[in-house]
Amino acid sequence: MSNQLIVENLVKYYPIKDGIIPHTIAEIKAVDGVSFSIEEGTTLGLVGESGCGKSTIGRQIVALEKPTSGSIFFEGEDLTQMTASRLQEKRTNLQMVFQDPYSSLNPRKKVFHILADPMIHHHICTKEEAPSRVDELLDMVGLNRSAKDRFPHEFSGGQRQRIGIARALALNPRLIVLDEPVSALDVSIQAQILNLLKNLKAKLGLTYLFIGHGLGAVRYISDRIAVMYMGKIVELADADTLFTHPLHPYTKALRDAAPVPDPTLRDRKSSALTGEVGSAMDIPSGCRFKNRCVHACAGCSAVNMELIEAEPGHFVACPYALRFAETPKSAKGGAEHV
Amino acid sequence: MLKLKPVNIPSSPADTYNRQILRRFLKHRLAVVSLIFLGLIVLLAILAPVIAPYDPNRITGGFSQAPSYEHWLGTDQSGRDVLSRLLYGTRISLLVGFMATLISTVIGVILGLLSGYFGGWLDMVIMRITDMVMSFPYILLVLVAAAIFEPGLVNIILILGFVDWPGVARLVRGNVLALRETNFVKSAEVAGMPKGYILFSEILPNTVAPILVYATSVFALSILDEAALSYLGMGVTLPTASLGNMLNGAESITILTSKPWLWIPAGSLIILLALSINFIGDALRDAADPTSTK
C-alpha cells in the first residue's frame, strides 16, 4: 500500500512579541522538524505529554495553521504549497474530530444543519437528498435518526462525539485527524467510541492520525505509534513493538507511568519520569530529554535527535538506545495489561 | 436580577435554547410587566390615527385649557388636544428610538464582525476609529451634528444612529474574538466552508443575545436623547409632536405650577418607556447568560 500522507521536516514556531514597537524576542518551538508518513488504511498514533506539539501537527495537517516550514504531502500533493481555492477543494478529504465534544458543536444549530450544510456546500448531495444522507450518517455512528431535529445541548458527551464523528464523515474524507477524541469522555464511553472509530475505519477504508496522551487508547487503535517530546519525534514503531520493546528511555517512562491492573506486577522496576518538561521557549542543546533521562551521559549534549532505524521499521532518536534496551521478554508481562 | 418570586415553569427535555431564554425571562416579574406595558404603548402608538380623538396639529379648543370631557388631557398653549399629541408624539419618539437603534446596531455589528474575524490592520483601523468617536462626549457630538444639519425627524434619527455604534462594535468584536477560537468554527473551516457562512451562520447567531441586550439599552438611551434634543428645540421640530418637544414650554413657571397637564403626561411617559425598556433589557441579559451576576 502507498503512503497517503507524508509529513516532511514540519516546523512550527510561534513568535513571542514584545517591545514598544512589537518585534519577535523569542520563539516557541512547538514542532521542530518532524517527519513521518501514514499508509493508506492504517492508523498512526501520536503520543506525548501536553504541550509536546502533537496537536499542532494535527491542526497543520487539516490546514487550520500554516507551518513555519516543511511539507505535508497528501496523496502526492503538497498542502502547504496549494493555492487557497485548491486547498478549499482538497481539504474536504482531510477532516478532524476535536477533543472537547461540548465546544465543537454550534449550540445554535440543529444536528441536521451541522451535518447537511457542508455537504450541500460541497455538492456532495442536493438539498433534497440531504435528509436521507443525514439519516445514513446517523446510522453509521449509531445515533437515532430523530437526533437530527435536536440541538447539541440535548446530547451527552459520548453522543456529541458521535455527532462530531458524523460531521467529519459527512464530506467523505479519506483521512481523519482524531485530536484526543476520547480523553474528555467517561472511561465507559471511551471504549464505545474507540470501537466505533475502528469499525468505521474498516468499513470505509479510512486513514487515521490518532492523537492522544493515554497510551492505552492509542495502542488499542493504532497500527504504528510515534512518540513526541518537545516538538520532536523520539521513537516510531509498530504499536506492539513499541510496547513490548521500547528503545527510547522516554517511551519506557511513558509506558511505565500507565497504571497496571495486575498487583503481581506492582514491584516492577519503575522508570517513572522525574522533573518537569522544559520550556518550549528555552530548549536544551543536544538531546532535549537529557535533563530527565535516567541514562543521561556526557555524550547526550551532542545528540542531534535524528531518527535512526535501530531495527527494521523501528526508529529512535537516541544513539545510545540499543545499549540499554530491554529484551522483548522482560517487558512483555507489563505491557499486556496497559 | 429583579426576579421577585420565581415562577415555576416546567422544563421539558426537548427545551430549545430559545425556549430556555424565554423561560428564564418569564421569571422576572417586573420585566414581564414592562413588556406588557411596552406592548400596550406600542399598540396605542401604532393605532394613534384610529384612536386619537383629534388631529394632533389642529387647534380644537382654547389655549392651555385644563382637562375636560372634550379634552381628556386638556389643550396645549396653541389650543391643540394634548391626548392626541401624546399619542402621535409617542409614535414619533418610539420611531426615532427604534430606527436610531437599528442603524447604530447594524453599523456596530458589521464593523465588529469585520474587526473581530479578520483582525490585522483592518481591526487596528476600525478600533482606532471607534476610540476616536468614543472620545467625543456623546451628547456633545449629537448636539453639534444637530447644529450643523437642520433639525428634523430624519436627521435626528441619522444623527443618533451614526453616533452610537462604537459600543456595539466593541461588544461584537469581543464576542467574535472568543467565538473564532471555538472548535465549531474551526470545524467549519476544516470543512472548507466559505468565510461568509462562518461569519453569518456560525458566529453571528451565537452573539445575537448580547447584541439584543445591548440594543435595548441603546433604545432606552435614544428615547431619552431624542427627548432632550427635542426639548432643547434641536430634535423633532414643531408642529410634529414628540414626547420631548411637548415639554418645550415646561420651563415657564406658570406652566410648571398651574398647568401640570402640559408636562406631567409627556414627562412620565418618557420615564416609564425608558424604565420598562431597561427592565426588559436587564431580564434579557440575565436570561441569556445564567452565570451573569449583573
Next chain:
Amino acid sequence: MFKYIVKRILIALPVLLGITMIDYGIMCLAGNPLEMIAGPRVSMEALENKAILLGLDKPFYIQYLVWLGQLLQGNLGTSMKSYLEVSDMIGSHIGPTLLLMGTSLIVGLAIAVPAGIFSAIHQYKKRDYAVVTLSFVGMSIPGFFLALMLIYLFTVRLGWLPSGGMTTLGTDGGFLDVVLHMIMPVTVLAVSIAGSNIRYVRSAMLEILQSDYLRTAKAKGIGRRRVIFKHALRNALIPIITVIGMQIPTLFGGSIIVEKIFSWPGLGLMTMNAILGRDYPVIMGVCLLSAVVVLAANLITDILYALVDPTISYH
C-alpha cells in the same frame, strides 16, 4: 511597566490625530475652518489676499496642516459672536464646570459605591431588588426633566433653593451661596452617575464575593464584616477606578444640558449658547478640548489600572 505606559501613549497619538481630523472635518461641514481662525471680520476686498495668505488655494490636506499648526500654537480661533479668543473663553469658563463636575462625580460615587456594595452583600433579598430598581429609575429619568421637577419643588413650591446661576446677583457670593446654587445641578448629575453605576459596582463586588479566595477566607472563620471590608472591598476598588474613567465623557455631556437649564456659568452653558448661535469656532474648540480630556482620562485610567492590578500583563 514603563514600556507599557509608553506603548499606551503611542497608541493614543494616532487617535489624537484622528480626533483633530474629525474636528476639522466637522468644521468643514459647517464652514471654512481657516476663516474661523482668522476671525469673521473679513472685508470683501481683502478676501482674495486673505485666501492666499490662509492657504485656501492650497489642497485640502495642506489647509488641514496649516490649521493643525495654528492649533499646536494654542490658536483655537475667534468666536464669531463675541470676537473673543476661543482659548480665552474656555479658560474663563472652565472653573465653574470643573467645580460642578468634580462635586457631582464625588457625590455620585458616594451614592453608587456604598449602594452597590450593600446590594451585592444582600444579593437576591428585597433590599437588593429595591436598590437595583432605584438605580434603574435613576438611569431612566431624563436629566432635563429631573431638573425641571427639582426647580418646581425646591424653587417654586418651597422657595428653598435658587433656580439658576452660581451666585445670587448683586452679592459677591460667598461659600454658602455657591453651595446653595450647586445643590440642584449636582443632584441631577449625581443621580445619573449613581443610576448607571450602582449595578456596575454591584456586579464587581459580587464577582469578588464569589471568588475562591474569599470563600477560603470565610472558611477559615474570619468574620463576615472583616471578609467584606478587608478583603473584598480592596479588590473591588480596582474596577471602580475604571468607572471613574468612564464617567468623564458622560459628565461632560450631561453638564451641557444641566448648565443650560440652571444657567450655570461654565463651559457647558457657553457650549450650549454657541451651539444655539451656530458659533462654530467655539463649538469646535470645546469639542477638541473635551475629546482630548476624555482621551487623557482613558489613558490615565488604563495606567492606574495597570498599577493597581498586579495581574495585568504589560505585553
